[in-house]
Amino acid sequence: MSLRARIASASLVVIIAACATSPHVTTMSLPAPLVTALISDRGTATRPAPAYVVSSLPPRYPLALVPSKPAIIVGGMTNGDEIVAVFADSTRRLAAVLEELFVSRGFTRPAPTPGSGFMRGGGPYTFFCLDSATIAAEPLTGANRSLVRVTYRVVRGQRMCPTADPSWSDNAQLHIPELTPPAGVRVGISRGGNGEGASSSTELSGTDLVPASILAHYAAQLSAAGWTASAPAISERVAAEYFSAKDARGIAWDGVLMAVGNGTAVTASLSMHVRGK
Secondary structure (H helix, E strand, O other): OOHHHHHHHHHHHHHHHHHHHOOOOOHHHOOHHHHHHHHOOOOOOOOOOOEEEEOOOOOOOOHHHOOOOOOEEEEEEEEOOEEEEEEEOOOOOHHHHHHHHHHHOOOEOOOOOOOEEOEOOOOOOOOEEEOOEEEEEEEOOHHHOOEEEEEEEEOOOOOOOOOOOHHHHOOOOOOOOEOOOOOOOEEEEEEEEEOOEEEEEEEEEEEEEOHHHHHHHHHHHHHHOOOEEOOOEEOOOEEEEEEEEEOOOOOEEEEEEEEEEEEEEEEEEEEEEEOOO
16 A cells, blocks of 8 residues: 555554544544545546545445455445455454455465565565555554454456566576575575576675575575586685576576675675577
């Protein structure tokens, strides 16, 4: 959920929670135009303003995704293709009940996606997806702990369920195992890609970083994955090691794992190509 949508949802919860607990409080305790003004920014004049409802479902929220009693509808908001509904249930099991409901209606929680090289995988995910829509139930805390905010989002023209990068499972590509950093070392920007070859790189920072040690750390992970290593070449600022591996077709790939830098910053990289190319 975007920051503005979160602010809107939080503001709406103030309204609907008050209305749910006190019959003397009306929506005018925090007028909808004020909420809209607080969450809107410049450049959105052509976008429809969010619409708020109290004690009813927001328009276009799927009826099949409404929990049964004792849960009650508190209110909601429609903001473009994002629809937020708030439900209440004093049992405080409502989030789990809603997730069971999502599954019964065909939604699935995406499995964590695998990492590749220095790039980490995705997940675990807290939302559920089906075709081009996602849904998530978020239990609130504190004075509003009996409330659950459900965010239903439609994205047109594309599937929203995360999947592994197809290139990682493509037989024509080499899968690089996920490489985890040494303890206490901070990982900055990481990159990776498959094209003519397979590559991955990352920026590491910390104290007393030694390229030879960084190289040995990652080389051990590649060797554990079945890759074949040659003897490393090491200097004060550069450490490199030649590796060979095979893809799912049995085709041999060769390349170099490198660690460059010293002291507080080291760049680690791995570049592989089909043998002979």
